[in-house]
Amino acid sequence: xxxxxxxxxxxxxxxxxxxxxxxxxxxxxxxxxxxxxxxxxxxxxxxxxxxxxxxxxxxxxxxxxxxxxxxxxxxxxxxxxxxxxxxxxxxxxxxxxxxxxxxxxxxxxxxxxxxxxxxxxxxxxxxxxxxxxxxxxxxxxxxxxxxxxxxxxxxxxxxxxxxxxxxxxxxxxxxxxxxxxxxxxxxxxxxxxxxxxxxxxxxxxxxxxxxxxxxxxxx
Numbered sequence: 001x002x003x004x005x006x007x008x009x010x011x012x013x014x015x016x017x018x019x020x021x022x023x024x025x026x027x028x029x030x031x032x033x034x035x036x037x038x039x040x041x042x043x044x045x046x047x048x049x050x051x052x053x054x055x056x057x058x059x060x061x062x063x064x065x066x067x068x069x070x071x072x073x074x075x076x077x078x079x080x081x082x083x084x085x086x087x088x089x090x091x092x093x094x095x096x097x098x099x100x101x102x103x104x105x106x107x108x109x110x111x112x113x114x115x116x117x118x119x120x121x122x123x124x125x126x127x128x129x130x131x132x133x134x135x136x137x138x139x140x141x142x143x144x145x146x147x148x149x150x151x152x153x154x155x156x157x158x159x160x161x162x163x164x165x166x167x168x169x170x171x172x173x174x175x176x177x178x179x180x181x182x183x184x185x186x187x188x189x190x191x192x193x194x195x196x197x198x199x200x201x202x203x204x205x206x207x208x209x210x211x212x213x214x215x216x217x218x219x
Contacts, residue, residue: 090192090200093128093141094119101128101199103137115155115173117144120189120201121219125152128191128199129173141201142175143187143217153186162186176210185210187217 093101101118110116112134120126124145129138144162146153151166161178162171170179175186188204208215 090190090194090202091121092194093126093199093201102197103193103199104197106130106199107134107137115142117152118199121203126189126201127155137191137199139191140174140204141189141191143189145187146182147177147184147186147216148180148182172210174210184216187219188215 095101095118098119106128107130110130112130113132114130115127117125118128118141120141120143124143127142127144129141130136131138142162144152146164146166146169148164148167148169151164153162153164153169153171155161156163160173162173162175164170164182167181168179169177169182171182171186172178175188177183177185185208188208190202190204192200192202194200203219204215204217206215207213
């Protein structure tokens with residue numbers, strides 16, 4: 001106390017003021033109102049509303065889908081079977097060398113009742129059939145692909161039927177199933193002729209005359 005009383009009054013007041021100033025908590029400086037408004041406005045500018053978000057999502061999905069389709073389309077197209085001509089107008093039957101088959105020439109070079117392979121619809125092996133009196137070709141041709149597992153079925157003239165060498169399926173002269181395991185008859189194709197005497201093969205979409213049912217094939 002003696003020490004304090006010895007300090008001059010003016011010095012004691014200054015000392016007390018300094019102590020109070022150092023003991024009081026300091027408040028963080030407050031930003032100017034205009035600065036706070038500017039900061040809020042700049043923050044809002046970088047936060048898109050829901051409409052903008054939806055638009056951006058749609059654009060992103062569209063661009064991603066376009067890229068995916070451009071990649072997948074050629075890949076999926078590889079598995080689509082190729083078509084050999086306009087089925088509505090008919091496909092000209094061709095021999096093993098790719099030559100057009102002419103009706104008169106074919107009849108002159110084949111025996112009555114013969115069943116010979118040609119290139120038919122989709123390029124499949126197809127039987128042209130000469131009528132028993134050798135005057136014409138039958139109005140139908142037979143797709144030679146076995147309906148069991150896809151082997152080409154040869155004609156057995158001695159037994160008067162088609163016999164598959166793969167699993168023993170047998171078909172009548174008109175392609176009806178005689179013995180399995182083939183579940184379905186050979187597919188039919190219409191036989192017609194154009195003005196140049198070419199043999200035309202067309203899709204058979206009518207009732208199957210052997211079964212009385214709609215055709216099971218789709219070509």
